[in-house]
């Protein structure tokens with residue numbers, strides 16, 4: 001049984017198309033079987049709603065009098081890219097406001113534009129014969145713009161890696177707060193409702209596919225950046241008219257200690273052209289499998305701990321090597337359902353017709369890492385390998401002598417079995433003496449919460465950690481917590497001099 | 499009922515809570531205590547006869563605010579993501595079967611962990 005897109009659109013016009021969401025599809029196929037489900041169902045709607053950093057909009061402001069060739073542009077103090085024609089700009093979702101307004105950024109400007117709010121526009125220029133004006137300040141709303149076109153270079157990930165954290169400290173990431181020692185797992189994406197997961201061969205999704213974007217009609221204009229079809233991580237580049245969108249489906253986002261992003265609601269209707277499409281849209285959360293990745297390792301190639309399905313992730317609790325770990329979503333499944341339902345409504349009411357792509361998305365290819373001419377050095381390349389440390393049961397005076405003899409300020413403390421258990425500094429000793437405290441052993445006064453790093457971590461990570469904790473040196477430990485070196489800010493400064 | 503109790507400097511060193519527990523015979527659950535040089539600030543939860551406890555504090559010249567809805571959410575901002583559910587130590591946020599993020603404000607101990615974490619700035623506390 002085959003159906004053409006024209007037949008389906010005809011049915012939509014006549015108001016007799018049968019439209020369901022991708023959530024309803026598995027049960028329908030189980031009940032009716034592939035053949036009858038293909039006859040019965042015409043369109044399956046999908047939806048996703050998540051923070052999509054690779055989003056933004058082209059704006060055209062119209063010309064001022066006298067005209068200006070805008071060279072730097074600020075919208076509510078958020079810089080927009082101005083390196084195009086005189087009054088064109090691109091406002092990117094993650095750009096942060098200059099000055100003290102760190103909580104505000106491009107995502108919020110886009111939301112405020114969509115919401116019809118007044119936006120302060122400031123522009124600077126060098127002045128030319130044809131564009132004499134050098135600076136400009138005004139207030140605009142979206143209605144004053146000639147065009148406000150959302151173009152998002154990468155949206156709608158087919159699925160996304162789930163995140164956890166093996167390290168002993170909390171990390172605030174774009175995947176949310178990840179607690180130490182695998183205490184939680186975060187995930188993103190709508191699983192069963194994910195647009196590309198419901199058409200994994202990209203038969204109906206490609207350049208020209210009409211979609212739901214931010215509450216309005218939009219189009220797929222190609223594969224997204226970092227499109228990774230061979231690993232099942234396809235992405236989309238999409239376009240839509242900001243003027244028709246609404247803030248129910250476009251929302252600025254502030255990810256704590258990470259930055260600004262934009263929540264985008266995106267939905268794609270999938271025409272049931274034949275049984276293969278029925279089968280594809282009958283996919284369930286348990287069939288959509290992603291990687292669980294360790295964000296505790298601050299490298300590009302973060303270790304993949306295991307495969308994990310959206311069914312497990314959405315259940316709220318995952319078994320990780322015998323430990324029950326709670327999951328939490330970064331994207332909103334509630335809103336993803338709203339997108340799929342809204343799209344379904346629009347199609348049933350005849351206000352949304354389907355289109356087939358003029359070119360399919362590429363089905364081959366993988367994401368390449370960056371080509372870096374210079375390899376970033378690792379901690380083991382710069383650390384001092386001669387480490388002085390003491391056992392936890394020695395006397396404080398002993399430790400003081402060791403510090404003085406070696407001319408050092410930081411003295412790692414190890415247990416009987418050689419594992420790092422603490423650190424003392426000359427300051428700790430001075431404090432204990434000054435207080436006249438009765439402590440005798442090093443283990444009584446050492447700090448037990450030691451900031452440390454691994455030999456294979458990049459020196460940039462080490463520099464960031466020293467800065468974050470406001471310390472000048474830390475021990476380098478292997479996975480068994482044995483000390484293999486020390487790294488200090490003066491070791492790191494060697495790098496700058498060379 | 500949760501209450502916010504503000505104890506002035508002259509009473510900080512007095513065993514007020516114990517005294518009130520003994521006199522009223524009502525259990526007081528201390529949820530948060532913040533003692534500074536010149537004042538103390540507490541959040542307490544009283545299950546039964548909270549009116550008696552409130553009166554007892556007030557009779558001693560200590561101001562009591564009832565925390566009927568300690569944590570507030572603006573529904574026009576909230577996108578029902580559920581990030582708040584990972585950070586709350588007392589389980590104020592629950593993701594329901596149809597994926598709505600529900601709030602039981604009465605459990606809140608005003609730790610404020612969730613405030614900064616909410617990506618849409620939908621959450622606030624008045625205290």
Ligand code: SF4
Pocket residue numbers: 571575576577578579580581582583599615616617618619620621
């Ligand atoms: S984190 Fe904020 S937006 Fe997300 S569910 Fe909680 S209150 Fe709503």
Ligand code: SF4
Pocket residue numbers: 569585586587588589590605606607608609610611612613623
């Ligand atoms: S303030 Fe603390 S206790 Fe209250 S809801 Fe937020 S995280 Fe939970």
